[in-house]
Amino acid sequence: LEGAAVRTIGLDPGCKESAWVLLAEGMPTDHGKCDNETLLKAVREGFDVSDLLAIEMIASYGMPVGKEVFETCLWIGRFQEAFLFRGGRVRLVYRRDVKLFHCETSRANDANIRAALIDRYGPGKDVAIGRKTAPWPLFGIKADEWSALAVALTADGKPELAAQPF
Helix, strand or coil, X not given: CCCCCCEEEEEECCCCEEEEEEEECCEEEEEEEEEHHHHHHHHHHHCCCCCEEEEEECCCCCCCCXXXXXXXXXHHHHHHHHHHHXXXXXXXXXXXXXXXXXXXXXXXXXXXXXXXXXXXXXXXXXXHCEECCEECCCXXXXXXXXXXXXXXXXXXXXXXXXXXXX
16 A cells, blocks of 8 residues: 555544544544444454554543443453554554644643634634535534544644554
8 A cells, every 4th residue: 555645543432332533634534433342343354454543542530430431441452452453553542632732731621622623624613514515524523523533633643642563
């Protein structure tokens, strides 16, 4: 694949379902949310190993967490191992890096990040998202897919987040 553009697959993992966005040359080309078993199959068999898999990683901030957080950690590891086993490259992207990359502050929340993404592809929702009759780059992206997009763009834009060679 010499000369082919590297794509980035951003994952926002969850304990039962995960969102994903495929980014090519900075533009989202596909996206979705599915159960983790289905996504794991795509990581094992469907995604191109020449692409970069960027997975949002969980960080500890000293607060108690529940069972769902630990289950999500297990899924992160399963996605990572499956792609690395095939010879792919994986970057774990922390939420703090996403906030700093898109909003230049660690105090940003999901709404701030979504607004920054709309501004990046905008200006404004009409240009960035569009509508059914005139869709633009972010049309159809919803809920956790926004986080997956932010993760992919962060991995794309911050080469110092080196791919883990485990």
